[in-house]
Amino acid sequence: MQTHATLMLVLAPFALLPMAQADNNSAPQVIATTQGDLDGDGIAEYVEVRNTNTQASDGMGLKRELWVYKTQQGKKTLWQRSNTAIYPSQGGGMMGDPFGEISIKKGSLFVSHSGGSSWKWGHTDQYRYQNGQFELIGYQSTAGRICDYWETVDANLSTGNIHYRKDFDRDKECDNNENRGHKDLKENFVNKNVRLNFANRNTQEVKIIAPKSKQDIYLANPVD
Numbered sequence: 001m002q003t004h005a006t007l008m009l010v011l012a013p014f015a016l017l018p019m020a021q022a023d024n025n026s027a028p029q030v031i032a033t034t035q036g037d038l039d040g041d042g043i044a045e046y047v048e049v050r051n052t053n054t055q056a057s058d059g060m061g062l063k064r065e066l067w068v069y070k071t072q073q074g075k076k077t078l079w080q081r082s083n084t085a086i087y088p089s090q091g092g093g094m095m096g097d098p099f100g101e102i103s104i105k106k107g108s109l110f111v112s113h114s115g116g117s118s119w120k121w122g123h124t125d126q127y128r129y130q131n132g133q134f135e136l137i138g139y140q141s142t143a144g145r146i147c148d149y150w151e152t153v154d155a156n157l158s159t160g161n162i163h164y165r166k167d168f169d170r171d172k173e174c175d176n177n178e179n180r181g182h183k184d185l186k187e188n189f190v191n192k193n194v195r196l197n198f199a200n201r202n203t204q205e206v207k208i209i210a211p212k213s214k215q216d217i218y219l220a221n222p223v224d
Helices: none
Strands: 030-036 044-055 062-072 075-082 101-107 108-116 120-130 133-144 147-155 160-168 183-192 206-211 216-220
Touching: 030 101, 030 133, 044 101, 108 133, 147 216
Parallel strands: none
Antiparallel strands: 030 044, 044 062, 062 075, 101 108, 108 120, 120 133, 133 147, 147 160, 160 183, 206 216
């Protein structure tokens, strides 16, 4: 699920043609909702993914936002908001809409995306409300292509523990002699330098290098 080893999570620059310009007077469209207790007070918060009325760059469709509401006196009040946690509506490249789902489990908010063409990518973010903000505490991804290789990353950003794998596809039907000479990679290491949250999730590229295999691992890429 990717374009090559160094573009594992890059938003596809080969996106489809832009969606029709939205009516600026229309209300933003809610495309997904979930609810659950995110701050440990025993009261459920409500989460929405919304299309905005603003076009993203490079034909990636409409920009999207993530809204979190608290319930006060029976009414929903906007509590937290992110314009960097959700990819644009056509940010999945040839696969179009990259949005997967949002869910709340054990006090954490999970957000998934996927996309690509023959090379495919997909990942899930895990957020927790702490230190007065929603911080990215977990990241799981898979990227690659049939008959080439598949990479997986499982990162606990709270502890800094990162598990990386790269498995080459040696299926006989692929007729890929080059892959038969490659050795699969598996590496566990610690990196505590990544600090991402609702405000800066995809505002700039975040790349770490596995110390042993020297593989580039992308944890964030700019989203416009």
